[in-house]
Amino acid sequence: MTLHTAPQQAATPLPPALPAGTLLRVEHLAKAFTLHLRGGTRLPVVDGAGFSVRAGTCVALGGPSGAGKSSILKMVYGNYRTDTGAIWLADEDGPVDVAHAAPRRMLDLRRRRIGYVSQFLRVIPRVSALDVVAEPLMAEGVAPDQARLKARDLLARLNLPERLWSLPPATFSGGEQQRVNVARGFISSQPLLLLDEPTASLDAVNRQVVIDLITEKKARGTGLLGIFHDADTRDAVADEVVDVSAFATRPN
Numbered sequence: 001m002t003l004h005t006a007p008q009q010a011a012t013p014l015p016p017a018l019p020a021g022t023l024l025r026v027e028h029l030a031k032a033f034t035l036h037l038r039g040g041t042r043l044p045v046v047d048g049a050g051f052s053v054r055a056g057t058c059v060a061l062g063g064p065s066g067a068g069k070s071s072i073l074k075m076v077y078g079n080y081r082t083d084t085g086a087i088w089l090a091d092e093d094g095p096v097d098v099a100h101a102a103p104r105r106m107l108d109l110r111r112r113r114i115g116y117v118s119q120f121l122r123v124i125p126r127v128s129a130l131d132v133v134a135e136p137l138m139a140e141g142v143a144p145d146q147a148r149l150k151a152r153d154l155l156a157r158l159n160l161p162e163r164l165w166s167l168p169p170a171t172f173s174g175g176e177q178q179r180v181n182v183a184r185g186f187i188s189s190q191p192l193l194l195l196d197e198p199t200a201s202l203d204a205v206n207r208q209v210v211i212d213l214i215t216e217k218k219a220r221g222t223g224l225l226g227i228f229h230d231a232d233t234r235d236a237v238a239d240e241v242v243d244v245s246a247f248a249t250r251p252n
């Protein structure tokens with residue numbers, strides 16, 4: 001995962017008082033990509049994006065392909081720089097604007113406050129599937145044996161054959177890698193979890209497992225912000241769908 005390092009807007013807006021239970025509030029968000037290999041052409045993606053995520057709910061980002069759903073998710077996780085606007089993330093001492101957070105702060109927020117299940121697993125050479133899943137818990141200070149126990153539980157629930165657990169996932173199928181990725185994302189307990197198409201390569205049985213995992217997170221008070229191309233999954237988990245094409249800066 002990359003972290004943007006460029007400075008953002010000149011002035012950091014004052015933190016708002018987020019309503020009780022609000023974990024994330026996106027305000028007036030705008031982003032355009034600059035295509036340096038195309039003579040600096042600017043490609044506007046979203047303008048004026050705004051929505052909130054409350055504890056115990058799942059908000060789905062909807063809209064057609066290319067509308068900017070993944071770009072919004074990446075801005076919330078601090079992977080993409082924002083041009084204007086604010087992304088208020090609830091922290092223990094009050095809201096932090098992710099759009100202005102320094103890289104070190106962002107890494108700390110990722111450890112404690114915000115998790116992310118990316119679309120594809122980033123394979124780490126020579127690390128077993130079990131340790132890929134257990135690693136975020138170990139990074140939080142959980143003892144390796146305990147972290148691996150929880151990882152085993154999740155991999156078993158996601159029907160990953162036990163013979164694969166000790167192998168690095170580089171050679172796994174797309175669906176097997178996605179299940180390792182989902183397990184890695186769901187193992188920790190940050191209050192906000194971002195999901196980028198977590199069921200895209202999964203069969204119906206494992207899609208249902210992911211739906212159950214999301215439902216359990218919601219019941220424990222986690223807020224989720226996700227992209228679900230599969231309408232059945234979206235209908236099963238989403239409390240609200242935010243149509244990103246409403247924030248488009250050009251026809252999609």
Ligand SMILES: Nc1ncnc2c1ncn2[C@@H]1O[C@H](COP(=O)(O)OP(=O)(O)OP(=O)(O)O)[C@@H](O)[C@H]1O
Pocket residue numbers: 033043045063064065066067068069070071072
């Ligand atoms: N790093 C990048 N550099 C340049 N353009 C980009 C970059 N990332 C995304 N885009 C462009 O921004 C637009 C929005 O892309 P994005 O992936 O956010 O859409 P999406 O709604 O998630 O699409 P899909 O449903 O197909 O995944 C697209 O036109 C895409 O080409």
